[in-house]
Amino acid sequence: MTAARFHNALRILLSLDGYDLINAGVADQNWGTAEASERDQMGAFLEDPAREALRMPDANFDRLMELVESRQPPAPVATNRPGDQASVYAEETGIDYATALVHCNMD
Numbered sequence: 001m002t003a004a005r006f007h008n009a010l011r012i013l014l015s016l017d018g019y020d021l022i023n024a025g026v027a028d029q030n031w032g033t034a035e036a037s038e039r040d041q042m043g044a045f046l047e048d049p050a051r052e053a054l055r056m057p058d059a060n061f062d063r064l065m066e067l068v069e070s071r072q073p074p075a076p077v078a079t080n081r082p083g084d085q086a087s088v089y090a091e092e093t094g095i096d097y098a099t100a101l102v103h104c105n106m107d
Contacts, residue, residue: 004053005072012071013049017041026060 090100
C-alpha cells in the first residue's frame with residue numbers, strides 16, 4: 001500500500017458513520033459478543049475509530065477493511081510504459097514485436 005492509499009484509508013475510516021458500519025456488517029451487537037461488555041460499541045468507534053478497529057474481532061475488522069477498500073479510488077494503471085508503442089505498432093502493421101521494438105527505437 002502506498003502512502004497516498006494509506007492516507008486516503010485513514011480519511012475514509014474517519015468519515016464512516018453508524019449507518020455505514022451497520023450496512024457493511026461491521027457493527028453487530030458489541031463486535032459479535034453482546035455479553036462481552038456494556039460499553040457503547042458504536043459510540044466508541046465514532047469517538048476513536050482506529051483504537052476501536054484494533055479492538056474488534058477479525059471477522060468484523062475484515063468487513064471494515066472491505067468497506068474502506070470499496071471506497072478507495074482505483075489504483076492507477078501504468079500507461080506509456082516502454083514497449084507500449086511497439087506493441088501497438090506491431091499489432092497495427094502485423095510485424096513481429098521484436099522488429100516493432102527496433103522500428104520504435106525501443107531496443
